[in-house]
Amino acid sequence: MRVTSYGAAGGVTGSKHLLEVNGHRILFDCGMFQGRREESDRRNRGLPFAPNELDAVVLTHAHIDHSGVMPVLTKQGYRGRVYMTPATRDLCAIMLLDSAHIQARDAEWLSKKNRSFVAPLYHPEDVQQLMKHVMSVPYDERFELLPGVHITFRDAGHVLGSAMVMVECRHNGAAKRFLFGGDLGRKNMPILRDPWEPEPADFMMMESTYGNRDHDPIETMEDKLAAVIENTHRRGGKIIVPSFALERAQEIIYVLKRLEKRNAIPPIPVYVDSPLTVNITEIFRLHPECFDTEIRTLMAEAGDPFQLKQIEYVRNVEDSMELNALRKPAIIISASGMCETGRILHHLRNNCEDDRNTILIVGFQAKNTLGRRIVEREREIKIFGIKCRLNAEVKIMNAFSAHAGRSELIGFAKKFKDRAERIFLVHGEDEALEALASGLRAEELSNVTIQKEGVPVEL
Ligand SMILES: [Zn+2]
Structure with missing residues (x-):
């Protein structure tokens, strides 16, 4: 052996x-x-x-x-x-x-x-x-x-x-x-x-x-997320969430559902802008046999755990580009998780210079990635080769690991x-x-x- x-x-x-x-x-x-x-x-x-x-x-x-x-x-x-x-x-x-x-x-x-x-x-x-x-x-x-x-x-x-x-x-x-x-x-x-x-x-x-x-305790995660949304909403800003397509994105949507259910956050539209994330969320719906009792209880009371009052799953490019014109508070969840490729780059480019906005980091950011530079709050970051000022607030939640x-x-x-x-x-x-x-x-x-x-x- x-x-x-x-x-x-x-x-x-x-x-x-x-x-x-x-x-x-x-x-x-x-x-x-x-x-x-x-x-x-x-x-x-x-x-x-x-x-x-x-x-x-x-x-x-x-x-x-x-x-x-x-x-x-x-x-x-x-x-x-x-x-x-x-x-x-x-x-x-x-x-x-x-x-x-x-x-x-x-x-x-x-x-x-x-x-x-x-x-x-x-x-x-x-x-x-x-x-x-x-x-x-x-x-x-x-x-x-x-x-x-x-x-x-x-x-x-x-x-x-x-x-x-x-x-x-x-x-x-x-x-x-x-x-x-x-x-x-x-x-x-x-x-x-x-x-x-x-x-x-x-x-x-x-x-x-x-x-x-060790990580932050999981128990505080829901309230921390509610506080980030509340503060950014009050400023009239947007929350940009770079997220891995598997698990992390679905966890955030589910936690939003829980917050919505107990009226803990103001009404705010959520956009899931990543075709892979959208497809993976569909797979989650097919496998409730993997779920714990907490989410099952919520499903019995409030239905689909990945459906919010205002949520849009964005697949095609035109709909994604329309998000650039958004001027009201919103949450945009997009990939890749470390901000190296994908649609998240457009959202960061469009929103990082406005100090009303928040970039919410919910995953590990490896060395030499744009995500890591954001975590380290560099004053200037390069996106698509263009220098941008990082004026948006950066919030880090590592309880999601x-x-x-x-x-x-x-x-x-x-x-x-x-x-x-x-x-x-x-x-x-x-x-x-x-x-x-x-x-x-x-x-x-x-x-x-x-x-x-x-x-x-x-x-
Ligand atoms: Zn793994």
């Missing part, structure tokens, strides 16, 4: 973990590496294992850094099945198509720049080909993945459809359990059920994104204290990994390993 991480080892993107047991080769996640263009391109095109030698592929959730290279698997010869939850399947069908369009745009740009043809990483047809291999399996249903190997998807509480995967197999005559944690969510988040209360396992692989810090914070990660790992032979840490920057490892050792979890990329670990 052996495990090798080929991505998200000493970093946060490109998740790929290979488990070899009893002659079977099982890949968990096949995510896109996202970083500097050349390195990303090289790593996403050249897989570090032969796809046709894999026996099964299991996906924890639809985020592109976990799923984005799956079409390359089938394109390069994988003929087996790809297992995931039903909600993850539906999300992948649209998110990977969106990714294929981005690949095409990037390739076109590169072809022009290099003056020689560069093919996209994959095409929409490759996504369709991959989807033919997908088999969806609901949460909590134990099934035989391969002879002698069973898996069960358990709720990870991270994004719609997200799962941890419990693998059960026999090794040297003994029954063994290996939990692949995927990305771990948080308790009491809007919409989703809490993460599964883990059962003991012999091996556990855990993410470490926020291994070195979909990842467990440090205390939650440590609390989760402690459940494995009595049985786990080994805990593997992946999916974190170096500082986060080190801080989490020492935090776990302080809790007397001595068998902690920080996974190194491409280095097999014998179990």
